Amino acid sequence: MEWLKRLDSIDPRWVYVIMALSLVFPVLKPIGLAISINKETTIPVYNWIESLQPGDIVVGDVSFSGGSEGELGPQLQAWFRHCMQRGVKVIMVAQWNTGERLGYTLLEETAEQLQEEGIPCEYGVDWVYAGYKPGGTTLWRQMQLDFWEACAETDMLGNSFSDLPLMQRFKKWDKATASDLIIFSAGDPGVGTYTTYFPDYNIYVGNVAVQVPGAMNTLRAGQIKGLLAGLPGAAEYELLLDKAGKAVKLMDAQSMGHAWIMLLVILGNIGFYLGAKERD
Template sequence: MRELAVKLLRLDRRVIFVLIALATLIPLLRPIGLPVRISPEVRKVYDYIESLPAGSVFLLSFDFDPASKPELYPMAVGLLNHAFKRDLRVIGMTLLVTGTGMAEKVVSGVASEHGKQRGLDYTFLGYSPGGSNVIISMGQDLAAAFPTDHYGQRTADLPVLQGVNSLRQVNYVISLAAGTPGVESWYVYGKEKYGFELGGGVTAVIAPGLYPFLDTGQINGLIGGLRGAAEYETLIGMKGKAVAGMDAQSATHFVIIGLILLCNIFYFLTRYTTIRPGSSQEAHR
């Protein structure tokens, strides 16, 4: 037993690297769907979208760039899937020019999966310079803020925007953000003035700073980090990148904890079998 323990303690570190790699890659390629506890703030976002009748207007603002994609992109996919399943009229846009291409790709991609038509069931307005001022302009006159959509079509002519003259006719807005402009800007310059309901999806490092907004009802729900995205995917019955990421994280933690426990067991085992009570070494000590 001692010899086996000694061999395992001298295990080539490359074997450990392989174990960690497998624990990370396998769940990413084939998500397991480990249980995820749903937090109240994420459920509130889900419940509100679930309560909206078909044809309601849902605006999703992609206020992030590719640097925050690992955490916020899965939220966008989950929210869009839910909105299209509910037959909501979806408006996509961004307040950051660097996020335009990424945002357009996810909106058009998820829409095509649900058989939705651009201009009829959804639109992507794209980017307009001005930051928070764009929100104010949309609250006054959406067509003036975005005369054309991202594809060059006149917004006033789009069936999906019929009856939507400003943010006052939008039922629900969610900002996916990694900083400013983001959720706070949409609250200060949007919800306070024009009365729509507001939710947020942010990176894990930003989420704690928004809980005061959540506690006071200034926003009605919050999706925080990859964990929050995994919770939302679980609610809509989807095993996407967020669930896969949380599975990989959990599996890696299990492997690391297991290796730590085994190493400690082998260490004490070799120590016990090497120095026994009554032996010559113990007497010398």
């Protein structure tokens, strides 16, 4: 029983090594654990795109950077794929300059896959990436009045809006042109910009897992209509599209990582309890 008491002093190197193995092995050889789909959070986002007509315009916001790519990247790609499959037009903005190019790269990758599959996804016609524009929430307010002027009439790549057919339908960002939007957010500036300045719009959110508890009250209050919650949200969306991708693959790794943390907490407490009994 002596070894049990040593459970609260495991060498941290073992903690790290086993964590690394728990994360790497399921990625290399997926276990295939079943994933359930959340009716409160993920389904409303999916149903939203399903309810739109081909040609409708939606706006997406990339408010994350490389640190959150693991969770929000698959969300963004799955949502974008869904829009293109349904013929819904997408205009992207970015509140984070550090994530502007990352968001574009992710969408470009998905667009290439879609085109290979024969799904129309032409830049300028089906989607436009306006990108990051400095000016904070004041500029986002200005976008509602005159989107072209607020964006200096150019997208992230420097193309003039007048050369992009989709932008001819999107001079102003008002409820008549696009009343629905989604923000993929990893912090601030983020969802607050839209709940404050776009309160009448239908707001959907893709959040990193740590932000989900903070977003639940806005979901319950109806300020946001749907929520993709971290990696599980992305995996659920991929399954709804019947196109299992990166997120589904990573879910097993997340399961194993969580299991190792829980096991560590239990082992630590056994050691602590036995040690405390001896000390008493």
